[in-house]
Amino acid sequence: MKKVIAAMNMTLDGFCDHTSGVPDEEVHQHYADLLRSADTALYGRITYQLMEFWRTVLENPTGDKAMDDFAVAIDNTPKIVFSRTLQNVDWKSAKLASQDLEKEVLELKQQSGAPVFVCSPSLIVALTKLNLIDEYQLCIHPVIAGSGLPLFKNISEKITLKLIKTKTFSGGAVILYYEPIAEKTTNG
Secondary structure (H helix, E strand, C coil): CCCEEEEEEEECCCECCCCCCCCCHHHHHHHHHHHHCCCEEEEEHHHHHHHCHHHHHHHCCCCCHHHHHHHHHHHHCCEEEECCCCCCCCCCCEEECCCCHHHHHHHHHCCCCCCEEECCHHHHHHHHHCCCCCEEEEEEECCCCCCCCECCCCCCCCCCEEEEEEEECCCCCEEEEEEECCCCCCCC
């Protein structure tokens, strides 16, 4: 069974605005390696359209090895895009979802192979509500944004997580790796 992993960059105060983080060479390299290890990356329309930036880096490399490597990695990673408004996608490694999110992810989970990474805040929230996330990899950047899009917006019930490991980058970012703990219910 494939693991479904929520991978997201966020600020210390819990916002996931892509312009607030401080992605240095080490962080870019980490995410390039992560994408190379993925079976599939799942995106919502907004994040997918933001990620299309990397196609321009692929066409016109920056000379920054970590950024250019990330562009190659994201280009090669199969992507499924969930959108109610897009009619098609033209990135060779991307396709529009053919089913709703729950069905698509349940089908992916039943296969064997490398993990599926969920890379959009809206999809992370939706899959959290469906209890379909096997692991959270939250990269906390040493920034207090003050405002922005909160990652766990609209989560209304308590979810307990177990810290399984951490990874610290020299620039101060830290990845926290968590697994959800199944809540035990007791009959009183």
